[in-house]
Amino acid sequence: xxxxxxxxxxxxxxxxxxxxxxxxxxxxxxxxxxxxxxxxxxxxxxxxxxxxxxxxxxxxxxxxxxxxxxxxxxxxxxxxxxxxxxxxxxxxxxxxxxxxxxxxxxxxxxxxxxxxxxxxxxxxxxxxxxxxxxxxxxxxxxxxxxxxxxxxxxxxxxxxxxxxxxxxxxxxxxxxxxxxxxxxxxxxxxxxxxxxxxxxxxxxxxxxxxxxxxxxxxxxxxxxxxxxxxxxxxxxxx
Amino acid sequence: xxxxxxxxxxxxxxxxxxxxxxxxxxxxxxxxxxxxxxxxxxxxxxxxxxxxxxxxxxxxxxxxxxxxxxxxxxxxxxxxxxxxxxxxxxxxxxxxxxxxxxxxxxxxxxxxxxxxxxxxxxxxxxxxxxxxxxxxxxxxxxxxxxxxxxxxxxxxxxxxxxxxxxxxxxxxxxxxxxxxxxxxxxxxxxxxxxxxxxxxxxxxxxxxxxxxxxxxxxxxxxxxxxxxxxxxxxxxxxxxxxxxxxxxxxxxxxxxxxxxxxxxxxxxxxxxxxxxxxxxxxxxxxxxxxxxxxxxxxxxxxxxxxxxxx
Numbered sequence: 001x002x003x004x005x006x007x008x009x010x011x012x013x014x015x016x017x018x019x020x021x022x023x024x025x026x027x028x029x030x031x032x033x034x035x036x037x038x039x040x041x042x043x044x045x046x047x048x049x050x051x052x053x054x055x056x057x058x059x060x061x062x063x064x065x066x067x068x069x070x071x072x073x074x075x076x077x078x079x080x081x082x083x084x085x086x087x088x089x090x091x092x093x094x095x096x097x098x099x100x101x102x103x104x105x106x107x108x109x110x111x112x113x114x115x116x117x118x119x120x121x122x123x124x125x126x127x128x129x130x131x132x133x134x135x136x137x138x139x140x141x142x143x144x145x146x147x148x149x150x151x152x153x154x155x156x157x158x159x160x161x162x163x164x165x166x167x168x169x170x171x172x173x174x175x176x177x178x179x180x181x182x183x184x185x186x187x188x189x190x191x192x193x194x195x196x197x198x199x200x201x202x203x204x205x206x207x208x209x210x211x212x213x214x215x216x217x218x219x220x221x222x223x224x225x226x227x228x229x230x231x232x233x234x235x236x237x238x
Numbered sequence: 239x240x241x242x243x244x245x246x247x248x249x250x251x252x253x254x255x256x257x258x259x260x261x262x263x264x265x266x267x268x269x270x271x272x273x274x275x276x277x278x279x280x281x282x283x284x285x286x287x288x289x290x291x292x293x294x295x296x297x298x299x300x301x302x303x304x305x306x307x308x309x310x311x312x313x314x315x316x317x318x319x320x321x322x323x324x325x326x327x328x329x330x331x332x333x334x335x336x337x338x339x340x341x342x343x344x345x346x347x348x349x350x351x352x353x354x355x356x357x358x359x360x361x362x363x364x365x366x367x368x369x370x371x372x373x374x375x376x377x378x379x380x381x382x383x384x385x386x387x388x389x390x391x392x393x394x395x396x397x398x399x400x401x402x403x404x405x406x407x408x409x410x411x412x413x414x415x416x417x418x419x420x421x422x423x424x425x426x427x428x429x430x431x432x433x434x435x436x437x438x439x440x441x442x443x444x445x446x447x448x449x450x451x452x453x454x455x456x457x458x459x460x461x462x463x464x465x466x467x468x469x470x471x472x473x474x475x476x477x478x479x480x481x482x483x484x485x486x487x488x489x490x491x492x493x494x495x496x497x498x499x500x501x502x503x504x505x506x507x508x509x510x511x512x513x514x515x516x517x518x519x520x521x522x523x524x525x526x527x528x529x530x531x532x533x534x535x536x537x538x539x540x541x542x543x544x545x546x547x548x
Contacts, residue, residue: 086467086468087467087468087471089468089471089472089475090471090475090478141329169467171467171468171470171471172471173471173474173475173488173492175475175478175479175488176488178488180474180487180488180489180491180492181471181474181488181489181492181493181496182471183467183470183471185467206465207465209493209496211489211492211493212489213489221493221496222493222496222497224464224465
């Protein structure tokens with residue numbers, strides 16, 4: 001089982017947190033402290049093996065446009081999407097295959113997390129492409145669950161979203177040496193900073209079901225998720 | 239109640255439990271200065287759930303066949319011992335099972351009148367699907383066939399099942415016997431439960447009803463464990479190794495299995511097609527009530543939901 005540094009990581013794009021610096025002085029200092037801690041963590045973790053997505057983002061990264069273009073934006077500590085294969089059921093799966101699959105799924109999950117929760121500019125009302133990693137049928141079925149599966153329900157009352165944890169453990173079904181499908185047990189934690197100051201620590205966890213059609217992309221065809229939120233106390237480290 | 243509803247219900251139940259604790263915490267917060275690092279009202283967790291699986295259609299009909307092939311015989315060219323047509327509505331979580339007595343004397347396309355289970359011998363699962371489709375009026379989308387030992391292995395793979403028995407009866411494979419009510423069974427005991435008929439007054443009809451009780455037991459067991467790490471993958475792998483699934487690849491089987499977890503046991507209706515017994519061609523047969531079979535099918539065809547009685 002891959003663990004620790006051998007997990008596939010997908011580094012976040014800077015769009016994970018977009019916040020005008022002068023909006024909340026207290027939050028600014030909190031974010032700066034977080035950024036400093038993140039920098040230390042990154043230096044400490046520099047020796048870890050990571051996915052190919054860890055290459056620094058270039059200027060062509062899909063950054064959202066910012067309406068406050070003249071104002072600089074603070075970046076919170078980068079939180080990589082950690083994906084680990086927990087178990088393989090069926091055929092054999094060598095280390096190369098495992099690493100490749102972990103990277104592929106990390107990419108899909110990272111896209112979902114960004115599209116649905118972490119990316120874009122808050123306050124945010126456009127969630128049209130939030131389920132781009134879902135299969136067409138799953139998108140249709142998710143219509144009534146959008147407030148749980150995305151931040152659509154809270155987007156306009158949110159000033160910023162700060163990622164805390166992006167993890168997934170995979171149970172992989174491999175009959176006949178090919179992956180037929182897998183369950184990703186995800187845990188996404190982020191802080192939703194609200195205009196009224198009543199920040200929430202949001203956890204989205206549960207199962208995402210994925211498979212692919214022949215050479216097509218991995219898609220999320222099913223979900224069994226819960227979303228919970230607890231208020232973050234003032235003065236607490238969010 | 240859908241899975242999402244259940245999750246919400248569980249959440250509400252959790253909230254109910256949490257509220258007294260929250261009150262204590264709230265009171266505590268009034269008298270204790272807030273710590274610098276503390277999350278307020280941690281127990282007041284708002285949890286909402288969502289669950290769904292993409293299957294190309296909302297309603298699918300699956301014909302489950304239990305072959306009575308012995309070791310060395312072709313599973314798909316032996317008589318079908320169990321015949322269950324199950325409609326699943328993956329959107330609402332409803333399901334309807336229509337049990338067909340294996341001795342039903344019907345018209346088999348291209349082979350005249352015979353017991354419906356002879357269709358497997360004549361033309362395999364595909365012909366079986368046509369015969370059942372002609373009799374009931376619904377052509378199944380998928381046909382899954384398993385052997386005695388395959389069925390037993392699959393039940394063992396999910397950790398056994400609990401079935402509700404209408405009758406008490408005995409079998410050497412379960413020394414303590416089968417009692418009226420709940421029985422926790424392993425694979426081979428579930429097989430006996432699904433095959434026994436002479437012990438029951440309704441014979442073939444009661445056996446078909448027991449097969450449906452076994453299906454409900456399997457469903458309950460799968461739903462209870464679906465979120466355990468690796469459970470679904472192991473279950474699908476065992477099914478893949480023990481089911482004849484023509485034209486269904488492992489990926490689609492995985493999706494179907496996940497979709498089956500959407501079935502809400504409270505919305506799972508079961509009916510056995512009735513009829514009278516007699517003889518034809520020197521064999522004991524069932525003259526199935528075709529009108530009843532089609533009435534059930536007509537009512538459940540579109541949404542796998544059966545209102546009213548069987």
